[in-house]
Amino acid sequence: MSKPERYVFVCVQSRPPGHPRGDCVAKGSIDLLRAFQNAFEARKLWGRFALTNCGCIGPCDLGPNVLVYPEGIMYTQVQVADIEAIIDEHLLGGVPVRRLYPAADVWSNDV
Numbered sequence: 001m002s003k004p005e006r007y008v009f010v011c012v013q014s015r016p017p018g019h020p021r022g023d024c025v026a027k028g029s030i031d032l033l034r035a036f037q038n039a040f041e042a043r044k045l046w047g048r049f050a051l052t053n054c055g056c057i058g059p060c061d062l063g064p065n066v067l068v069y070p071e072g073i074m075y076t077q078v079q080v081a082d083i084e085a086i087i088d089e090h091l092l093g094g095v096p097v098r099r100l101y102p103a104a105d106v107w108s109n110d111v
């Protein structure tokens, strides 16, 4: 296996109904992960980039949340319609999608 250029982590944390933190699954992260997988398949991105599900990555109230490494860029409230921008602009183009950034007091993408 060659080292991927970037890793995309999609939070699929689930919690019991009524939990005070909520979770990304309740906000649609399973559909988001499936759509990412379909896009990776359709665009033949497997190998060059990695995509994986993960547990909670922090700001549950802002989910669905996505992290991209090695830059450590967090995207919040990501919708299926945002996937192409993340792929085209960030994964392929190397320029993160600033409109999907959380507030700086949540996670600072600019270091």
Ligand code: FES
Residues within 6 Å of the ligand: 011, 012, 013, 014, 022, 023, 024, 025, 055, 056, 057, 058, 059, 060, 061, 063, 065
């Ligand atoms: S449940 Fe997804 S960030 Fe916490």
